[in-house]
Amino acid sequence: MKAAVLREVNQPVTVEDVQVDAPAPREVLVRTGASGVCHSDLHFVEGLYTTPMPCILGHEAAGIVEAVGEQVSYVKPGDWVISCLSVFCGICEYCTRGQPYLCTRTAVTRSSNDPPRLRRDGEAITQFAQLGAYAAEMLVHENALVKVDDDIPFPQLALIGCGATTGLGAVLNTARVEPGSTVAVVGCGGIGIHCVQAAALAGALRIIAIDTTEDKLGLAREFGATDVIDATAGNVAERIMDLTDGGVDYSFEAIGLKQTAEDCYNMLRPGGMATIIGMVPEGVKIELDAGNFLRRGRAIQGCTMGSNRFRTDMPRYIEFYKQGRLKLDELVTQELALSEINRAFADMKAQSVRRSVITDFDN
Structure with missing residues (x-):
């Protein structure tokens, strides 16, 4: 698949061919429909925050389930989903006391003994926030997803994945x-x-x-x-x-x-x-x-992340949008190909009011 990979801070991301592993138990393969370009990603490009590299950034996304691993019961192929970086385990102290946005991420990642979810020529590629949405596909734990109806365009759904949920x-x-x-x-x-x-x-x-x-x-x-x-x-x-x-x-x-x-x-x-x-x-x-x-x-x-319980919050925000009480259409001002992501970062640095959303992952 095509993916935008960050290999060094303060350097442009590069579009590369990346291999995706098969879904393991409780993992879901999602075809990315849209991914917002969030300022948080730019912080990592500029080195203000750190992440293991090489890395696929992007965390504000929506798409369609392509395949599921064993033990997945929440979604099935063909379902529309929004991803959220607040992936929760459901069993740690924070999850069990009603703060899943502070989850310690117990059992939602692969261990060092498992093959990486993403790789290029044998080299492991990090998924930012366990998502890596600047890619044609995302291989994620099922608890990183919320299932939604298919009556709202992917760009608007993607913005709910971070910007709307956080604000x-x-x-x-x-x-x-x-x-x-x-x-x-x-x-x-x-x-x-x-x-x-x-x-x-x-x-x-x-x-x-x-x-x-x-x-x-x-x-x-x-x-x-x-x-x-x-x-x-x-x-x-x-x-x-x-x-x-x-x-x-x-x-x-x-x-x-x-x-x-x-x-x-x-x-x-x-x-x-x-x-x-x-x-x-x-x-x-x-x-x-x-x-x-x-x-x-x-x-x-x-x-x-807005102290979210995203499987409760996101459907509520979608209803606000359907009722005309939440504006999203006005924010989707620039739909880009994956290859144009560096231009989106440049716009962001220039304090552009345009909200860039990646919708073409083949170019």
């Missing part, structure tokens, strides 16, 4: 935004724009979108923002405090920078909560004023 979940599951509250979203890209939508779904009275790109701020207004702030002038936290006469109830950081994470904390009202979603680079320290921390109470928390 919506951060608001609805992690922070649990209350009706009538004031919300600020810092960064209106693929994750932040869903935070804006989720705040509207949750009944927030005021939703403030912050970004440096005019197009993204315009899109945020369409998606439910009541106010927008151009961050290029700086002093974001101070401006939010003035605008809200004392701070917001909830803030969400959807970029992954030290400064914006600190801004999200500094724009809170007493008793407010800042939720950090963006992938702040490994090793970076976030500085908080201790006195304010004590006064503000709950203050700050992290968020892993």
